[in-house]
Each structure stands twice: as structure tokens, then as C-alpha cells.
Amino acid sequence: MADLSAPSEYSDTERTIFDAALQVFAREGRNGARMQGIADAADINKAMLHYYFRDKRTLYENVFAYTVRQFMASFDISLTEAPTFAETLRVFIDGYVDFVRTHDAAMRLMVQENLAGGTLLGEHMREATKTDRTPPSILVNTIEDAVEAGEIRPVDPHHAVLTVISTCLYFFVARPTVQILHPPAERDWDAFVEERKDHLFDLIYRGLAPRD
Amino acid sequence: MADLSAPSEYSDTERTIFDAALQVFAREGRNGARMQGIADAADINKAMLHYYFRDKRTLYENVFAYTVRQFMASFDISLTEAPTFAETLRVFIDGYVDFVRTHDAAMRLMVQENLAGGTLLGEHMREATKTDRTPPSILVNTIEDAVEAGEIRPVDPHHAVLTVISTCLYFFVARPTVQILHPPAERDWDAFVEERKDHLFDLIYRGLAPRD
DNA sequence: GCCTGGTTCAACCATTTGGTTAAACCATAC
């Protein structure tokens, strides 16, 4: 199992800083984030940031490396091979949406890095693949197998996986917009999230069902 | 029809600045963007930015207001009522994906504002709704009508619309990640986009088909 | 020619920001 919490050898103070930094970087981006802002979020003196994580770049790289590990491992974590593809998909969607809800900031930071050009993505993803050997290709393989077994119609598994990820992830990224355009999501976000799990399973499972 | 290009009364210089600012804000975010960076992207002296757009905040608000107008109008533009729902959906997906491809930076800026908390979203979206009277609810209505006509099974139209938007939009946002994880998308992005239109129509249309 | 107006630029200024430092704090060991 991948190391999913921030590195466990962290002291309390380091964890506090790490968590605050993740939150601020996810919101403001690599360059938009201010060291003072992170210090405030951690309710700690600014000099502590430099005492524990040399400088801004080092702090960001630590937080981002962790984020990539989260992202890479998220597929593996949510995927439990069940007797039928329908069950596997249902469990995956439920698990993945819950994962994103729980690791909201990390997912938003991944998006930030993508928007910023994704220069750090390559090496860190290769790194995470080596350490955890759980690339998203496991999910792709699951779809491939289901196609071969005739459980679903022939589809490009890469597009199918991308579609699942998009639909489970994007509404968290665009949460402010969703809540403005759809008041029920504003009134009770958690209920909206649960509704969405049902909707996504229904739509995607039917969408993948074999031709009649 | 909505005013989709940057305000037409702009001079050449203003347009150059505006376009450069859109690119940089979309990449770096509201606070991450640097005025010098925008000036460089526009190949223009930094003082010009202040000559034409008072200060950073004003520049951002102008660019962002335009972006919201784009986003709000995008649904209307891509939606052409066709004889059957299948055709309407096909045309919408094709049109919307093309729209996002063309207005890539504007869409990424929308995401940036969402990540940053979306404080500006509310007023600007209300503003855009007044001016253009083309909120995304038109799309919601289209789905509702198709449900009532029995062309598709009963689904929550808000979730259905969100699913369509997510799948058409997110892979542009996460393009660097997609290209790392799926080399064909790196080798020929445009071909990948075309593939994706087909995949999305197939999956979503089957997913919405009436129960047998 | 030479005004006149908008436009462009290099140099400059004030504030913010990332980062440093030296002293203070506070456990624990002796």
C-alpha cells in the first residue's frame, strides 16, 4: 500500500506546515502562494517554514511530490476486483469520489500544476510509478479485460478511464461554479455528491453495456 | 449573439495586451501572474499595461469578465436544436469540444478562478446572464424536454449536463497529465480530440438511452 | 516648419515578498 499520509517521519510542526502549504498551494498555485499566507494558515512564525523546509521551492516540491503519489495511488486504492464489471465499476466510482472528497486539496494542486504547464509532472509521476508500482494503467487493464470477457462493448479503454476520472473529479474542481448554477449543490453539497455517484454509475455502466 | 471576441472597441495595442494577459492569467492565476510576464508575452513595455488598464486588478477584471461571458455563451453557441436528441447531442459535443479547443485559455482561466475560491464568479455570472440571456439552463431544458418526449430515460438533467461539460472540458485542463499517461495524445493531440468526440457521444448517448 | 495629441519608453519609487539572523525559549541531561 502506498504511503498516503504526508511522510510519517514528520514531526507535528512539520505536518502542520505541510498541511497548510498544501491548502495554500492548491488555492493560489505555485507562484500565487505567499510564504506569509502559508505561515498564517499554519498559525506559525514565517521563519519556521524556512527552518523545516529550506525555501519555497523545496516546500512546494515536497508537497507536490506527495500530491502526485496520492494521485497515482488513488486508482489502485479505489479499485477492488469484484465478480462482475458492474460491481467493480460501482465500487470504483464510490471509492474514487470519496477519495477525491477526502483529498480535495491534493487533487486541486494536481490541477494547478497542469494549468501551470505541468513541467514537474513528468519526473514526479515516473518517480511515483517506481515507488508504488500503481499507475492508472491498472484501471485501463480492468476495462480491457471486461471488453475481452464481453462484459462491456468494445471501447478505447484510455478514453473510458479518462471519462470516469473527469466526471468524478471535475465537479470538485469547479465546485464554486456548480454551486452557483445549481443551488441544491450549494444547500447540501454532500447530498449532491451522493446523488452524483448514482448518476455516474448509471450513465457510465449503461454507456459501456454490450450492443444488444 | 453574444459578444465573443474581446471588446471590439479595443485598439490593436489593447487587444495585444488583453490576449497576452489572458494567456498569462490562465497559466499563473490571478496572483501568480506577473505584470512583467504579461508585458513580455505581449512584447510591450510594462508601463503600457498601466496606460491602457489602470492596474493589475482592473486588467484581471476585464479579462475575467470576458472569460465569463465566453463560458456562459458557450452552451448557447454549441446548441443547435436538431430533429432527434441523438443529433442534438452529437452536434453539441462536437461544437462544445471545438469551442473549448479554440477558447482554451479562457476555459483554463475559469478553472483558475474556481480553484482560487470563485469570489468573482457570482457577480460576473449574474452580469453575463443579464447581458446575453444564455445561461446553461438552456442545455438543462433540452435534456428535460428529451426526457418528457421519451427520447431518453429519466435522468437528473443537472447531473447529465455537468457530466457532458466535465468530459468535454477536463481533458483540456489536465492536458499535460493526459499526454504523459497516454503517449498517442502526445504524438497527435488533434487526432486524440477527434477520437474523444466519438467516444463521448457513444458513451453518453447509450448512457441516456431509454430503458428497454 | 511646428504645434498638439495620443503613444511609447527608460528610469525611478514604494511596497511586498522570500529569506536570514541573532537572540530568546525550553526541555532534558548532567
Next chain:
DNA sequence: GTATGGTTTAACCAAATGGTTGAACCAGGC
């Protein structure tokens, strides 16, 4: 008690950044 070592803090510094300014530039009108 006090020496020791890691931890925390306020004050400080240098560079980056947003923003200003006064002069130069360059049309078009006279």
C-alpha cells in the same frame, strides 16, 4: 543549578514586483 541542543521568535535585509513619471516619439493639422 546550569550546560546543551533543538525550537521559536522579532527584527532585519535584499530582491522582486506593482505602479509612477517625465521625457521622447510620432503621427496629423495648421
